[in-house]
Amino acid sequence: MANYVLTLVEDAADAAAYDQIRHHVLFGGSHAYIRNGPEEVKDENLSLLLKLDGIPIGTVRLDQKTDKKAIVRLVAIVSDLQRAGHGTALMGCLEGLATTLGIRELLVYARPAASGFYLRLGYTPFIFDPDNKESIQLHKMIS
Numbered sequence: 344m345a346n347y348v349l350t351l352v353e354d355a356a357d358a359a360a361y362d363q364i365r366h367h368v369l370f371g372g373s374h375a376y377i378r379n380g381p382e383e384v385k386d387e388n389l390s391l392l393l394k395l396d397g398i399p400i401g402t403v404r405l406d407q408k409t410d411k412k413a414i415v416r417l418v419a420i421v422s423d424l425q426r427a428g429h430g431t432a433l434m435g436c437l438e439g440l441a442t443t444l445g446i447r448e449l450l451v452y453a454r455p456a457a458s459g460f461y462l463r464l465g466y467t468p469f470i471f472d473p474d475n476k477e478s479i480q481l482h483k484m485i486s
Contacts (some may be wrong), residue, residue, distance in 0.1 A: 361399070364399065399482075454479075
């Protein structure tokens with residue numbers, strides 16, 4: 344049985360793994376990736392690392408908002424481990440954490456290619472940022 348743990352990025356080793364996964368998976372190794380950007384260091388935004396049996400395999404950031412809402416951002420699973428259920432496990436762990444934080448609604452800006460993943464997890468289309476025309480916006484109520 345797989346042992347998944349979703350942890351806050353708090354030490355140098357976790358920060359390095361978090362940055363490496365995001366840089367390669369989400370930004371293709373490009374120079375567009377900015378470590379410790381302004382959104383990354385806000386107290387209400389949680390940088391999280393998914394570990395499988397102690398090995399970092401995924402990332403997500405949870406941006407806590409008002410009214411018991413949060414935005415799920417920058418979900419990534421190490422390339423050679425994708426399509427094996429790890430993303431689903433990451434989102435399950437994230438929902439559990441969000442619930443313990445009192446969050447009741449998760450919002451997502453999804454790339455078109457990733458929207459099917461979120462739809463399979465019970466997210467539904469929902470416009471929460473009318474100015475954003477680049478992403479597919481979805482949400483899910485959690486308890």
